[in-house]
Amino acid sequence: MRCSEKNDDMVCGFCKLVPDSHSHLFFECDFPRKVSSRLKYLVRLDNAPDSWQNLIDFMASRPVRKSIWNILQRLLIGACVYYIWQERNLRIFQGRARSFDEVCCQIRDVVRGRAMRLRLKASIQVFNAANLWDFHVKHGCLEKDIMNIREYIGCLGNFVESWTIGALFTLGLGLIKVVMQ
């Protein structure tokens, strides 16, 4: 089902104060903002803004690099979008809810799992990231891994409605690519 931008008959699954809409969910609501605020230090985005609108603008304005931190940042943002959306659906359509801590842990675990599958060239930055995220560094390089946020979300499942991805792409995430070789 393709959703409209605003669903007047549904309220936000998190704050239950305003009509459900992707603009409220990702740009206004406290829950997503707190998720990014909690997790961003893990990818060295400590100084990035908390609000999703500003965070996405911030990321889109930065050059795409092949550094481990840049890769982790994009993995984290992709996972945040996916799991916030999944949690929204769980609350609205199934009447169930995971705690804030559970959502944050799930996002962190998914990013860690993805990072563990990367083949990385050993460096101080890679070892620092491996230490913080608790993953082992496999020696190796030259594995080409081209991924963008759409592919990443797509491989996680079909829960994220196309209008949400479209809206995020409009904001610049579609231009973000992780190219590692």
Ligand SMILES: [Zn+2]
């Ligand atoms: Zn809300």
